[in-house]
Amino acid sequence: KKDQKIKLTNVIPIKVSCIGLLIILALQFIDAYVTVTMLFDHYGRVSLSENLFAHTLATKGFSKETPMTYPKFLGAKKVIKYYLTIVMAFYSALYLLNFKKFKICFCLCFFNFILLLLFSLLTSGRLQLLVGLIVFAFYYLVLCQAQNKSILKPVIISIVVLTSFAVSFKFLGETVGRSYLKNQHFTQSIIGYCGAEIQGLDNYLNSGLNFESNLPLGLSFNNSAIYLNRFFGVFKSELADCKEKINKLQYFDESQNKRGIGNVKTALYAYLIDFGYVGTMLFCFVIGVIIQYVRNLTIKSFVYNYSLSYKLIILGNIVFAVSFSFFFDQFCIVLTDFFTHTFWLCYFLIILLLTRNISRLTFRL
Numbered sequence: 001k002k003d004q005k006i007k008l009t010n011v012i013p014i015k016v017s018c019i020g021l022l023i024i025l026a027l028q029f030i031d032a033y034v035t036v037t038m039l040f041d042h043y044g045r046v047s048l049s050e051n052l053f054a055h056t057l058a059t060k061g062f063s064k065e066t067p068m069t070y071p072k073f074l075g076a077k078k079v080i081k082y083y084l085t086i087v088m089a090f091y092s093a094l095y096l097l098n099f100k101k102f103k104i105c106f107c108l109c110f111f112n113f114i115l116l117l118l119f120s121l122l123t124s125g126r127l128q129l130l131v132g133l134i135v136f137a138f139y140y141l142v143l144c145q146a147q148n149k150s151i152l153k154p155v156i157i158s159i160v161v162l163t164s165f166a167v168s169f170k171f172l173g174e175t176v177g178r179s180y181l182k183n184q185h186f187t188q189s190i191i192g193y194c195g196a197e198i199q200g201l202d203n204y205l206n207s208g209l210n211f212e213s214n215l216p217l218g219l220s221f222n223n224s225a226i227y228l229n230r231f232f233g234v235f236k237s238e239l240a241d242c243k244e245k246i247n248k249l250q251y252f253d254e255s256q257n258k259r260g261i262g263n264v265k266t267a268l269y270a271y272l273i274d275f276g277y278v279g280t281m282l283f284c285f286v287i288g289v290i291i292q293y294v295r296n297l298t299i300k301s302f303v304y305n306y307s308l309s310y311k312l313i314i315l316g317n318i319v320f321a322v323s324f325s326f327f328f329d330q331f332c333i334v335l336t337d338f339f340t341h342t343f344w345l346c347y348f349l350i351i352l353l354l355t356r357n358i359s360r361l362t363f364r365l
Contacts, residue, residue, distance in 0.1 A: 016091060016308070020353040021108035024084070028115045031077065035122045042068040056124040076342065078123065081116060083346045085128055086316035087308070087354070088113035089136035097143055133165055134323050135316040142299070166190055196261035197327055200253045201269055211273050214245055218274035220329055222246065224336040231341075249273065267329035287331055294318055308354060310347050314338060 043054040057063035092113045095106035120128035137158035144151045216235040217225040226242060228234040250263045271280040298315040321330035337343050
């Protein structure tokens with residue numbers, strides 16, 4: 001064990017391409033400029049916050065305005081940026097722990113990582129920002145253990161960062177157009193986000209309702225059904241009908257004092273509808289086995305040799321999915337993403353940008 005630890009600490013991290021990082025940096029600024037311009041042109045409001053608010057209402061169907069959509073050739077950029085956030089979180093943590101040897105790489109990776117988080121607010125959502133912080137904290141702790149460094153400082157830093165995010169969640173919501181948060185204290189906002197899921201699930205369990213999803217692959221794997229239908233016409237069902245069925249299942253609820261608590265009911269809600277009580281317990285057990293297997297496989301294959309493997313993205317995605325299962329199911333989406341062409345296309349482009357060497361593609365289990 002001692003020899004193994006010495007060997008692990010002497011592993012030299014892979015240096016990503018500085019030119020590739022500069023290209024990503026430039027593309028981010030161009031994308032932000034195009035996005036802001038399109039928001040102003042489409043919604044015509046005075047400020048960016050007002051345009052983001054209009055975009056939020058339009059995309060959620062709360063206004064009569066047509067939501068702004070990107071041209072087809074730019075439609076995939078959101079997915080690429082999501083996966084790139086996970087990769088940048090990993091390399092920012094890695095080079096931070098090896099700062100003396102990789103100062104330039106750290107600065108470029110960290111700056112790209114921060115911009116990915118900040119510019120994600122232009123989508124009128126805060127999800128990608130939260131994903132980046134959670135994944136960064138996870139990889140930072142794992143890499144500290146891999147390099148035999150004390151985890152006390154990283155744990156404190158992670159707690160401070162995530163707490164700061166929680167406190168600023170209300171402000172970020174107002175920034176991207178959630179005007180209804182202006183009259184709320186930040187503690188009310190946090191309590192609402194942390195308690196609504198349990199209340200919603202409790203309401204469903206006590207209601208006596210027994211929903212049937214009527215979806216080809218159930219509520220849990222509905223994203224896979226949409227993917228298969230869109231590209232292969234497997235189920236021959238209209239996406240609009242599918243959307244209507246989902247809205248009935250993911251209904252908005254309220255507490256006993258008639259206060260709105262949203263449509264979040266934890267991941268257990270989807271599992272109960274699809275698998276029942278016994279099936280939910282078995283499915284959660286299977287999820288635990290899969291998570292542990294992927295974690296062990298990934299740690300052995302890339303954390304200790306720092307290769308840019310597809311497993312890096314999968315593990316980061318799973319960490320987010322597990323963290324977010326308190327709100328709604330993300331695990332099934334993450335699990336099936338691996339089998340889509342979108343995932344592999346994004347992985348190919350990230351490899352191309354960060355290493356400029358296609359031979360770095362790793363497909364081994």
